[in-house]
Amino acid sequence: MNQEIYENIRSWFDTYSNSLTSENDEIQFNIELKRNHSFNTVELLSDLMQEASVSETETLIARISALVHDVGRFEQLMNYETFSDTDHVNHIDLGISLLQSENVLSELDDDKKEIVFECIRYHGVDVLPKSINENALTIAKLLRDADRIDALNIVSKYYSEYKSGTNKRLEMELADQPEISKKVYKAIVDEKVVSNKDVLTLNELKLHQMSWIYDLNFKKSFKIVSEKNYLKKMYETLPKKDEVIDMYRQMKIFLENQL
Known part of the structure; x- marks a missing residue:
């Protein structure tokens, strides 16, 4: 049942992200970059979970959180042509709003939904706040590590192989x-x-x-x-x-x- 829930959300993610295209080569490159980053984060998180003591339900929530943690980046990129977060254009808020408006997490009960939202909300902050939902803490740590490891892979390759200014969005302008x-x-x-x-x-x-x-x-x-x-x-x-x-x-x- 848990795998089926994940696959249904994965199917939505595929349909949504594949529907987004741009004639701007840099924008299109970054759309594909973010798709791959989402899948890579799921894989890395799955590897890291071997070190953590998580239940079957927590595994489901963790994998869903990893898949959709950056889903707001697509709207941010398509509509605002940036990866730079501001008070008005923040990929966290955009992502949570999208998941809620499209009822993507409908197969999860309210407590599990809130853990997913909590993980998305805090995956990119400098330091996890002490106020974070205790039930979300381990999953949030797994997500943060997986997200950062793949981001380091992306940026270390970019900085090493490309001239400055090649991808201004990745450089946060x-x-x-x-x-x-x-x-x-x-x-x-x-x-x-x-x-x-x-x-x-x-x-x-x-x-x-x-x-x-x-x-x-x-x-x-x-x-x-x-x-x-x-x-x-x-x-x-x-x-x-x-x-x-x-x-x-x-x-x-x-x-x-x-x-």
């Missing part, structure tokens, strides 16, 4: 400038995730993404990030200033200590 603020530097040397609100340049975005390692939750997550060399790949695209070398060293030591 940020300027490619060498400056790195003291707030970003302090967060990383203090072993904290760089706050989204402190990210003003492309280099700071890269460091923000690298700093996600400070908030990974499962040993296997650290192992994947280490084996894939995501931090090194991103570091190699940053200006080799003393402060950058210091930050990379701090993150590398932290990562090695988690293995």
Whole structure:
């Protein structure tokens, strides 16, 4: 029964996401990127669940949450041509609104729906709030790790292989400038995730993404990030200033200590 519920939601997701096309090559590329990211997040989460103690019902909720966690990105991209969240164009709000208006989670009871919405609501915040639904906590951690691991895969490849400006949406339309603020530097040397609100340049975005390692939750997550060399790949695209070398060293030591 649980598999059938998941497959029904997967069928809706396929129909919805496949219906979206754009004549703008960059927009179309990012639509496909987000489709693949959704499926990859489900697969990664399924791998990470082997380390967590989750029930059959929690497994269903986790897989659904992973599949639809970024569904609001499609409307954000199609209607506003951006991945940058604002108070008025936030992919979290767009995604939850879409799922509610199309009754996508109709086969789940209200408590399970709320856990899915809670996981979507907090999958991208810098730090999970203490107010999060206790029943959603483990699933939210699994989703955050899986989401970030695949995002690191995407951006480390992009930064390594493409010229700056090739995909401005993926770069959050940020300027490619060498400056790195003291707030970003302090967060990383203090072993904290760089706050989204402190990210003003492309280099700071890269460091923000690298700093996600400070908030990974499962040993296997650290192992994947280490084996894939995501931090090194991103570091190699940053200006080799003393402060950058210091930050990379701090993150590398932290990562090695988690293995």
